[in-house]
Amino acid sequence: MKNLDKYENKSICQECGGLCCKISGCAYTPSDFPELSMEYIESLLDSGRISIVADMSFQIQKFNISLNFILLLQARNINRGEIDLLSLTTPCSMLTDKGCAYNIENRPNEGVHLIPEKNHECISDLDIDTEMSKWLPYQEILAKIIEKRTGLTVMEKLRSDAYEMYYNLAIDNIKDVHPKALELFYDLQPYYDFFFAMEKEEALKKASQLKRG
Ligand code: SF4
Numbered sequence: 001m002k003n004l005d006k007y008e009n010k011s012i013c014q015e016c017g018g019l020c021c022k023i024s025g026c027a028y029t030p031s032d033f034p035e036l037s038m039e040y041i042e043s044l045l046d047s048g049r050i051s052i053v054a055d056m057s058f059q060i061q062k063f064n065i066s067l068n069f070i071l072l073l074q075a076r077n078i079n080r081g082e083i084d085l086l087s088l089t090t091p092c093s094m095l096t097d098k099g100c101a102y103n104i105e106n107r108p109n110e111g112v113h114l115i116p117e118k119n120h121e122c123i124s125d126l127d128i129d130t131e132m133s134k135w136l137p138y139q140e141i142l143a144k145i146i147e148k149r150t151g152l153t154v155m156e157k158l159r160s161d162a163y164e165m166y167y168n169l170a171i172d173n174i175k176d177v178h179p180k181a182l183e184l185f186y187d188l189q190p191y192y193d194f195f196f197a198m199e200k201e202e203a204l205k206k207a208s209q210l211k212r213g
């Protein structure tokens with residue numbers, strides 16, 4: 001068994017109250033699982049503890065911005081579904097009053113590798129880009145599961161999630177969202193607005209109709 005002692009400091013995390021876990025659930029990497037067949041991944045979704053999410057990034061070139069994303073598995077956030085590609089993130093559903101419901105051996109890799117610091121500005125010793133790239137061989141299988149379980153392609157599901165995200169924001173349905181998660185959203189909002197302009201417009205229209213009664 002690996003020695004994971006350096007990654008756990010319950011007193012620092014207790015004092016902090018689990019900020020990292022309140023922003024969002026942490027990411028798994030493929031090595032967290034004994035296998036990643038379609039049946040196995042679907043059984044993970046059925047457990048209610050794991051979601052398929054999209055790690056989004058934006059690339060700015062001269063006159064263009066491009067959207068890239070990697071599909072992966074993550075600890076499920078509260079009140080979020082099994083396919084949760086884009087949302088205002090809510091706290092991890094595995095966070096309890098006593099900290100993470102998982103012991104360190106069973107915790108998602110991203111959560112294990114975040115080293116607790118006294119100032120609670122904790123830094124991971126994982127190279128997150130390298131870890132995310134380990135999901136690349138599973139993109140097709142994850143996309144198939146998304147289509148099977150939602151009836152939507154990945155891009156359609158992303159657009160539908162974007163619409164829901166803007167709508168929730170417009171009607172202030174954000175009570176579960178930690179202020180730090182909102183701050184992270186606002187950092188990326190210009191990019192989201194650029195890519196999902198139509199969804200934003202429709203969501204705002206629907207929200208204003210609701211407000212007018
Ligand atoms: S790892 Fe850092 S941010 Fe997360 S609960 Fe511990 S001290 Fe807080």
Ligand code: SF4
Binds near residue numbers: 020021094095096111
């Ligand atoms: S699985 Fe555990 S460590 Fe990871 S975000 Fe959830 S509560 Fe935190």
